[in-house]
Amino acid sequence: MMVAILTQIPIPKDIPLPLPLPEWLLVFILVFSFLLHILFINLMVGSSILTFWYELRGKKNNDYDRLAREIATTITVNKSLAVVLGVAPLLSINVLYTLHFYSSNTLTGNIWISIVPWVAVAFLLFYLHKYSWDRLADNKPLHLSILGAGVMSFLLIPFIFLTNINLMLFPEKWGEIQGFFDALTLPNVFPRYFHFVTACMAVTGLFLAWWFGRKKFRMEGRFENLTKAEIKKQMLNLALAATGLQFIFGPLLFLTLPAKGVTWGLFWVILAGATIAVIVLVQLWKILNKKTQIPGKRFYLVLVLFSFLVAFMGTGRHLYRENALKTHKKMMAERTAAHWEAVRKAHENLLLPEIETEKESAFPGQDIFQTNCAVCHAATTRLVGPPMTEASEVYQNDISGLKQWIKKPGRKRLDYPVMTGFPQFTDQQLTDVANYVLEEKWN
Amino acid sequence: MDFPLFHLDFMGNRMLVAIIAILHVLINHALAVGFAPLVTVLEFRGYLKSKTKPNEGKAWDEMARKLMFFAFIITTSVGALTGVGIWFATSLANPASLGSLIRVFYFAWFTEWIIFVLEVIFIMIYFLTWKRSNESPRRKRQHILFGVWLSIFSWLTMAIIVGILAFMMDPGSWVEKKSLVSGFLNPIYLPQLIFRTPVAMMMAGCVALMVTAYVMKKQNTWKTGIMKYISFWILLWMPLAASGAFIYYWHIPRVMIGNLPVAIGTQQFQNWYGSLVTVMIVVISIGFLVGILGTFSPRRLPKHLLIIPVISSFLFLGVFERLREFIRKPYVIGEYMYANGILVEEYPLYQQTGLLKHTPYSALSEITEENKLPAGEAVFTLTCTRCHTTHGINSVVKRFELMYGTETPLNEEAMKTYMKNMHNVRYYMPPFPGNDEELGALAAWIAEQQRNPKTLEGPQIKGVEVKEIEYKLQNLEK
Numbered sequence: 001m002m003v004a005i006l007t008q009i010p011i012p013k014d015i016p017l018p019l020p021l022p023e024w025l026l027v028f029i030l031v032f033s034f035l036l037h038i039l040f041i042n043l044m045v046g047s048s049i050l051t052f053w054y055e056l057r058g059k060k061n062n063d064y065d066r067l068a069r070e071i072a073t074t075i076t077v078n079k080s081l082a083v084v085l086g087v088a089p090l091l092s093i094n095v096l097y098t099l100h101f102y103s104s105n106t107l108t109g110n111i112w113i114s115i116v117p118w119v120a121v122a123f124l125l126f127y128l129h130k131y132s133w134d135r136l137a138d139n140k141p142l143h144l145s146i147l148g149a150g151v152m153s154f155l156l157i158p159f160i161f162l163t164n165i166n167l168m169l170f171p172e173k174w175g176e177i178q179g180f181f182d183a184l185t186l187p188n189v190f191p192r193y194f195h196f197v198t199a200c201m202a203v204t205g206l207f208l209a210w211w212f213g214r215k216k217f218r219m220e221g222r223f224e225n226l227t228k229a230e231i232k233k234q235m236l237n238l239a240l241a242a243t244g245l246q247f248i249f250g251p252l253l254f255l256t257l258p259a260k261g262v263t264w265g266l267f268w269v270i271l272a273g274a275t276i277a278v279i280v281l282v283q284l285w286k287i288l289n290k291k292t293q294i295p296g297k298r299f300y301l302v303l304v305l306f307s308f309l310v311a312f313m314g315t316g317r318h319l320y321r322e323n324a325l326k327t328h329k330k331m332m333a334e335r336t337a338a339h340w341e342a343v344r345k346a347h348e349n350l351l352l353p354e355i356e357t358e359k360e361s362a363f364p365g366q367d368i369f370q371t372n373c374a375v376c377h378a379a380t381t382r383l384v385g386p387p388m389t390e391a392s393e394v395y396q397n398d399i400s401g402l403k404q405w406i407k408k409p410g411r412k413r414l415d416y417p418v419m420t421g422f423p424q425f426t427d428q429q430l431t432d433v434a435n436y437v438l439e440e441k442w443n
Numbered sequence: 444m445d446f447p448l449f450h451l452d453f454m455g456n457r458m459l460v461a462i463i464a465i466l467h468v469l470i471n472h473a474l475a476v477g478f479a480p481l482v483t484v485l486e487f488r489g490y491l492k493s494k495t496k497p498n499e500g501k502a503w504d505e506m507a508r509k510l511m512f513f514a515f516i517i518t519t520s521v522g523a524l525t526g527v528g529i530w531f532a533t534s535l536a537n538p539a540s541l542g543s544l545i546r547v548f549y550f551a552w553f554t555e556w557i558i559f560v561l562e563v564i565f566i567m568i569y570f571l572t573w574k575r576s577n578e579s580p581r582r583k584r585q586h587i588l589f590g591v592w593l594s595i596f597s598w599l600t601m602a603i604i605v606g607i608l609a610f611m612m613d614p615g616s617w618v619e620k621k622s623l624v625s626g627f628l629n630p631i632y633l634p635q636l637i638f639r640t641p642v643a644m645m646m647a648g649c650v651a652l653m654v655t656a657y658v659m660k661k662q663n664t665w666k667t668g669i670m671k672y673i674s675f676w677i678l679l680w681m682p683l684a685a686s687g688a689f690i691y692y693w694h695i696p697r698v699m700i701g702n703l704p705v706a707i708g709t710q711q712f713q714n715w716y717g718s719l720v721t722v723m724i725v726v727i728s729i730g731f732l733v734g735i736l737g738t739f740s741p742r743r744l745p746k747h748l749l750i751i752p753v754i755s756s757f758l759f760l761g762v763f764e765r766l767r768e769f770i771r772k773p774y775v776i777g778e779y780m781y782a783n784g785i786l787v788e789e790y791p792l793y794q795q796t797g798l799l800k801h802t803p804y805s806a807l808s809e810i811t812e813e814n815k816l817p818a819g820e821a822v823f824t825l826t827c828t829r830c831h832t833t834h835g836i837n838s839v840v841k842r843f844e845l846m847y848g849t850e851t852p853l854n855e856e857a858m859k860t861y862m863k864n865m866h867n868v869r870y871y872m873p874p875f876p877g878n879d880e881e882l883g884a885l886a887a888w889i890a891e892q893q894r895n896p897k898t899l900e901g902p903q904i905k906g907v908e909v910k911e912i913e914y915k916l917q918n919l920e921k
Binding site for chain 1: 448449527542546556795804854869
């Protein structure tokens with residue numbers, strides 16, 4: 001039975017070129033490189049927030065100012081890697097979801113493109129902050145404001161990415177969205193955001209616990225009272241608290257997902273991730289209480305578990321996208337096939353003998369005139385060039401002059417644009433068209 | 444046709460791409476491709492000098508580090524972001540074109556990405572370990588080696604991207620074969636690379652000379668020596684840049700003119716092309732003068748005048764980039780896709796049945812007397828907005844007024860005739876892709892725009908209209 005429905009969902013045609021790699025491989029590259037990218041984004045955002053926090057505390061305790069400075073040095077490296085590692089997932093999502101991704105980019109276009117100058121300025125602010133630490137030591141409010149502007153940027157810019165990546169999942173909403181702020185209010189953007197920022201803190205906590213825990217990192221002479229153990233404790237506490245908070249933001253995100261992409265498969269993948277998260281929490285708790293060495297065996301175990309956790313969540317994220325767009329992609333594929341069939345037919349139509357050729361024009365020059373000259377010249381009125389009544393009068397007894405002019409025109413009238421020449425015409429064509437111009441009754 | 448089409452009604456989409464792209468090319472050529480080897484050479488000279496004259500060696504090393512600091516800050520912020528920005532902007536300006544290019548060039552871009560990652564890693568190692576490298580000669584040698592690697596990878600990123608650029612100008616045999624390698628082996632690839640490499644070196648020299656002049660104190664005994672050396676660097680690359688430019692200049696028309704759909708194009712192209720010679724001669728002479736003066740009498744170099752070679756070499760590159768863009772028309776991907784984002788192959792269908800039916804992003808399909816104006820606007824959006832605005836840069840109304848004058852209102856019939864055949868006389872214009880009714884609606888809408896000018900907002904502000912279609916559910920359940 002055929003049931004026809006009226007739909008307001010835009011169903012575009014896909015790009016008629018094959019994918020450069022098998023789809024599963026592209027998906028793997030997309031998920032893997034995205035996780036790598038987001039790892040450094042997490043470190044960049046998390047460290048910048050921590051730098052701000054510790055520099056603020058540093059006003060009372062000099063040790064924290066130094067700690068902030070140490071954390072700030074990691075931002076330069078992490079932010080550069082974050083940007084460059086973003087290219088691979090961008091490339092892959094461009095290939096796999098060309099129509100969906102570009103459409104949502106366009107619908108939020110003004111804000112989307114503002115990412116470019118905004119992130120560049122934010123990076124410059126971080127450099128300014130880093131390299132003016134000594135010079136602005138006496139002007140902490142200014143130094144902190146520079147950092148504050150950078151941190152605010154890092155906290156706001158993710159909204160743009162999340163809004164886009166969310167909007168691309170809902171073609172049925174594309175017709176209703178008027179600009180970025182409309183798209184921002186679609187369900188799920190804010191839960192995604194809190195999930196992201198909390199992840200930044202968890203990842204950064206783990207990273208810095210390792211960074212300051214390394215044997216190579218020397219404390220002597222840098223800090224007055226702050227000890228390695230104390231820094232590690234603070235960082236792990238942060239990781240623990242943030243991972244714990246995900247048990248609020250995670251379910252919130254899952255429950256607010258529009259139902260169309262939620263499947264049991266997705267549920268199990270997310271549940272597996274959440275189970276690992278519980279183990280991570282327990283292990284972190286043990287490290288904190290037993291004062292285990294970092295980096296040490298248990299710490300590496302946590303890192304491995306954490307990688308699995310992230311891999312599950314990344315897979316879940318992709319599954320949802322794939323499920324949510326499944327129907328739409330199918331509709332697109334059918335529409336594309338039908339379209340190319342129509343294109344083929346249109347090409348066949350071109351090959352049909354034209355009926356018009358029957359009525360051969362009195363002058364062979366007429367056709368040439370219609371396609372080349374009529375663009376700018378009418379019979380009695382001025383268009384781009386002067387009317388034909390004038391032209392035919394000027395050249396009444398001078399066909400070779402007219403031919404010469406058509407081939408390579410000069411400039412006669414200052415109030416007209418210069419005429420385009422037709423050096424490609426053969427002498428026969430020139431004769432034909434000139435005859436037509438001179439013999440046609442223009443009035 | 445199949446994307447909502449981002450539109451900036453004042454500056455136009457192309458200007459957005461141009462600003463981001465030119466900024467990126469300048470930073471990439473001058474501060475990455477050219478700077479890395481220049482700074483490495485300066486550091487190496489400093490290392491050699493430090494064996495006999497430690498103070499002089501230190502001054503050279505310090506200046507090289509300062510130059511690298513400058514390049515490091517700019518390339519890893521504005522440089523990196525404008526690089527990504529070209530993608531963002533191009534995908535907004537012409538999504539169909541970028542979407543197709545990425546499918547063809549996935550591997551090239553993926554390789555480019557790996558080299559990018561290595562370049563970023565090397566630039567960070569190179570700059571961030573500089574101070575520590577002064578601890579021992581062994582470390583210094585190692586550090587210089589990193590400079591060499593950075594130079595190689597910076598150059599490689601350019602070598603790959605140039606392949607993609609060259610492809611867009613001249614698809615070579617790609618249209619038949621549709622493979623990656625054939626895109627890369629196209630005839631304009633090598634001339635471009637031969638041109639860009641020495642120009643990048645020369646530009647780096649001009650920027651470094653200016654920075655050194657401002658950063659180093661006059662009293663510094665070693666300043667003249669360094670200035671002299673950088674000037675000599677410029678002078679050394681100048682003949683190569685000039686001949687590279689000439690080779691490129693010589694190759695373009697030979698490849699391009701064959702591609703022009705009608706020979707008339709050559710005439711319009713000639714005018715443009717002619718002005719290039721002037722630019723080339725002026726810029727190269729300025730560079731030459733500065734190079735000579737700096738090499739033989741660096742003390743006489745006036746500091747503020749050093750901005751001139753920097754600006755003029757930027758201008759030089761800018762003109763070439765503009766030319767590249769210009770000669771690509773009317774296509775965005777040669778012989779495959781027109782600048783309006785519509786495939787050459789799809790033209791017969793659209794011209795026979797009309798465009799509007801085939802886009803999901805217009806509520807209209809058939810044109811009637813009542814919906815003529817909104818239909819005209821939809822046709823304008825689909826076929827013209829990749830390059831034209833209503834009243835801003837490259838305004839469609841202004842274009843017609845320039846041809847027909849403003850004494851009388853624009854004549855719809857005349858515009859219709861013109862647009863139907865314009866590709867015959869304006870070679871850079873793609874043929875009109877719709878049917879006659881759509882052409883009429885477009886002409887009516889343009890005439891209306893002249894009478895009552897109104898800004899045409901893009902979908903990023905006013906959203907998109909979606910066509911209501913009938914869809915057979917059965918297909919879905921299969």
